[in-house]
Amino acid sequence: MxxxxxxxxxxxIGRRKWAYxxxxxxxxxxxxxxxxxxxxxxIDFTGGTLVQVRFEQxxxxxxxxxxxxxxxxxxxxxxxxxxxxxxxxxxxxKRGASSNEVGQRIQNVLGADASVGKFEIRRVEFVxxxxxxxxxxxxxxxxxxxxxxxxxxxxxxxxxKGGVAAVAAVFxxxxxxxxxxxxxxxxxSLPVLAALLTIIGFSVNDTIVAYDRLRxxxxxxxxxxxxxxxxxxxxxxxxxxxxxxxxxxxxxxxxILLVFGGKVLQDFAFVLFIGVITGTYSTIYVAGALVxxxxxxxxxxxxxxxxxxxSTGSTVASPPRKKASVKP
Amino acid sequence: xxxxxxxxxxxVVAVILLSLWYLYPPRKTINLGLDLxxxxxxxxxxxxEKALATQTDRLGADFKxxxxxxxxxxxxxxxxxxxxxxxxxxxxxxxxxxxxxTGEFPSLERRSEDQAAGRLVLALRPSEVARLRDEFVRxxxxxxxxxxxxxxxxxxTITRQGDNRILIQxxxxxxxxxxxxLIGRTALLEFKLVDDRTPVEAAVAGQMPEGSELLYQxxxxxxxxxxxxxxxxxxxxxxxxxxxLTRAEVSADPNATGNWQVAIEFSPEGARRFGExxxxxxxxxxxxxxxxNVYSAPRINERIPGGRAVITGQFTVEEARDLAIVLRAGxxxxxxxxxxxxxxxxxxxxxxxxxxxxxxxASAVLVFVFMLIYYRLSGLIADVALGLNLLILLAxxxxxxxxxxxxxxxxxxxTIGMAVDTNILIFERIREELRVGKTVRGAIEAGFSRAFRxxxxxxxxxxxxxxxxxxxxTGPVKGxxxxxxxxxxxxxxxxVFFTRLLFDLIYMGRRRAEAVSI
Numbered sequence: 149m150x151x152x153x154x155x156x157x158x159x160x161i162g163r164r165k166w167a168y169x170x171x172x173x174x175x176x177x178x179x180x181x182x183x184x185x186x187x188x189x190x191i192d193f194t195g196g197t198l199v200q201v202r203f204e205q206x207x208x209x210x211x212x213x214x215x216x217x218x219x220x221x222x223x224x225x226x227x228x229x230x231x232x233x234x235x236x237x238x239x240x241x242k243r244g245a246s247s248n249e250v251g252q253r254i255q256n257v258l259g260a261d262a263s264v265g266k267f268e269i270r271r272v273e274f275v276x277x278x279x280x281x282x283x284x285x286x287x288x289x290x291x292x293x294x295x296x297x298x299x300x301x302x303x304x305x306x307x308x309k310g311g312v313a314a315v316a317a318v319f320x321x322x323x324x325x326x327x328x329x330x331x332x333x334x335x336x337s338l339p340v341l342a343a344l345l346t347i348i349g350f351s352v353n354d355t356i357v358a359y360d361r362l363r364x365x366x367x368x369x370x371x372x373x374x375x376x377x378x379x380x381x382x383x384x385x386x387x388x389x390x391x392x393x394x395x396x397x398x399x400x401x402x403x404i405l406l407v408f409g410g411k412v413l414q415d416f417a418f419v420l421f422i423g424v425i426t427g428t429y430s431t432i433y434v435a436g437a438l439v440x441x442x443x444x445x446x447x448x449x450x451x452x453x454x455x456x457x458x459s460t461g462s463t464v465a466s467p468p469r470k471k472a473s474v475k476p
Numbered sequence: 477x478x479x480x481x482x483x484x485x486x487x488v489v490a491v492i493l494l495s496l497w498y499l500y501p502p503r504k505t506i507n508l509g510l511d512l513x514x515x516x517x518x519x520x521x522x523x524x525e526k527a528l529a530t531q532t533d534r535l536g537a538d539f540k541x542x543x544x545x546x547x548x549x550x551x552x553x554x555x556x557x558x559x560x561x562x563x564x565x566x567x568x569x570x571x572x573x574x575x576x577x578t579g580e581f582p583s584l585e586r587r588s589e590d591q592a593a594g595r596l597v598l599a600l601r602p603s604e605v606a607r608l609r610d611e612f613v614r615x616x617x618x619x620x621x622x623x624x625x626x627x628x629x630x631x632x633t634i635t636r637q638g639d640n641r642i643l644i645q646x647x648x649x650x651x652x653x654x655x656x657x658l659i660g661r662t663a664l665l666e667f668k669l670v671d672d673r674t675p676v677e678a679a680v681a682g683q684m685p686e687g688s689e690l691l692y693q694x695x696x697x698x699x700x701x702x703x704x705x706x707x708x709x710x711x712x713x714x715x716x717x718x719x720x721l722t723r724a725e726v727s728a729d730p731n732a733t734g735n736w737q738v739a740i741e742f743s744p745e746g747a748r749r750f751g752e753x754x755x756x757x758x759x760x761x762x763x764x765x766x767x768x769n770v771y772s773a774p775r776i777n778e779r780i781p782g783g784r785a786v787i788t789g790q791f792t793v794e795e796a797r798d799l800a801i802v803l804r805a806g807x808x809x810x811x812x813x814x815x816x817x818x819x820x821x822x823x824x825x826x827x828x829x830x831x832x833x834x835x836x837x838a839s840a841v842l843v844f845v846f847m848l849i850y851y852r853l854s855g856l857i858a859d860v861a862l863g864l865n866l867l868i869l870l871a872x873x874x875x876x877x878x879x880x881x882x883x884x885x886x887x888x889x890x891t892i893g894m895a896v897d898t899n900i901l902i903f904e905r906i907r908e909e910l911r912v913g914k915t916v917r918g919a920i921e922a923g924f925s926r927a928f929r930x931x932x933x934x935x936x937x938x939x940x941x942x943x944x945x946x947x948x949x950t951g952p953v954k955g956x957x958x959x960x961x962x963x964x965x966x967x968x969x970x971x972v973f974f975t976r977l978l979f980d981l982i983y984m985g986r987r988r989a990e991a992v993s994i
Contacts, residue, residue: 270824274817290948297940342956345945349938360930390904394897401839401893410831
């Protein structure tokens, strides 16, 4: 029998201060990159025109730009797309110019320019200003609705602290993914949004597995009277092999998408790739650790306040039938 | 074997047979999205306001006619906003007579009036505006459907979206530019008189009499390929429109070789009006105007009976054919604007399918091998369950008529990863129970039942996100949500129910199962 971890007992939660530091640094880098470089939005959100062209002979960005400049489209963003013969040309929205005209103009100018050789227009996308704005709003709504749905579900199944901590973990993952997008100059497009929402689901998945185990353990007589932090650590350790195995399979699936999925899916796969890593990490060190510290601080307050009847330490657990006596 | 085991086997066999039935033959049953098979996706916005304004103009002109028929002088009728017009009577004395005329127009209501000045403002009733708005969009959908049908596209989708939008999907199209031109054209054909009393030079300089406007005729010199725009002064009043057309056919232009023309024929009513118009205006020039461009302006030599006319304009045979199509299908009630367009060439779609399939296969093989090595016989069981999951996923998509898109393929690859998670959860739990010394049967029992609660929780949360994705997303994102949703639902059946059944068949049948291969 192959086993990754036989009875693992790592001190995850005990080292959470270091993890907080790591999270803080990662989040700062991500946020700094978002603030300085910003996020490049795809035409899905900004509106504009995208034309994908495949030439018979390898072409160069400079030559295409030279051709486009002659018809006043020199401000286009031109990118090689996975292959020196394939290019993507992006144009910002121009007032009064419909997709029809811009696409046609690109086709005409490239057709008239003998230096670029024969070519084929493989894809044309046009998003008008109205639709772009709507998609932007929809993207924000989708992420918020996703977070709200998760918060409610966890709050109902476990408790509010768990829900908030899980959402904090998810939020952490979203920021890390967006930061990675910004750092690598990738574009935020509709498929990337889909990937982000998937990561939200995936990250919560992991968190729930750990919470579930914690709840189960707290109901067991044997676990009574142990520190909450230790209980959380046990839960994380007990679910560790599952977490790592699952993360690895999803990780490999996305790695394959990243390598074989083609250029169109690349940014999508990239976000999943980053998200799987941060999602696994955040389960332990954001969702788990935050609940622990929150509970400890609440109990500290309860103990200090006069006349309190002791512990309120039920977190991420159905109120324990036999009250766990938790010390800070 | 206990009866309930037989029932479960029966259920699984039924699901497999049903899936196979839905999937046969595979090429026909799975709808490929436009990003995979190539085609054009358009969202058009109907400019309802413009159509309302036109409608209001028409009513204003009718109202003026009605007043004049009663001998009431009108100095001016001018539109105010999109749905109202102001009428200035020549003398306030005719106020009461004008009131009786208002009664003939039930779709109008009085917005304001000034009896002393002889001025009143009439507006379309709100109920009428709502009716017209709805009707314009419905008509536009109908007209576009007619055009697309005549153009000959297999399996087009043309549906109304929201208040004033039309979604058009044309799969496997070779010439998207031509299709766009055909669909987006208003194709309003009008016959108007040339204003021969106003010299063109004066009109260009800005001296335009009320009731006339400057329109252009485009002429292309075929040898130099330069375009010329010839200005013409045209009376605003439309004498006849394309609405009265019954036929439009392409024929060769006898006067210019290589050019094509469109011969049109009016309905009996249209033919009568055409006869009248030509009779009353012998000697004048009648301009044939399409979407605000003058195509020709022949001089009327005599009354034209029979209701036939010809539109010439340096057309190629394709242009003439498309024009005939739009004329037959009728004009759009309002201009349309392209809000969103996504065109994918067939070669890109084929590439995407190839890459997507490689990704799915590679990820499936990897997961299969991993599970087999790590969990041995149990891994094999999970692999069989995974295969069944893919089968059900594809069959469900075929059964619901869902569309497989490129992100949808990504969703399938991801489903593979997540479905296997369910089995890992169960297997790890069984191993754990074995470690604390449970018997094989007991460990399997406990492993499944303990993991089940967690599995439900994890599935629900991802299903929630998939549902949200479906509701908020557009085309490609929706495709991803669909395959994720279906795949996860199927995984509840395959990774829990089906795997458990195989475990039971293997281990529960024996009196004493000594070891479990996990």
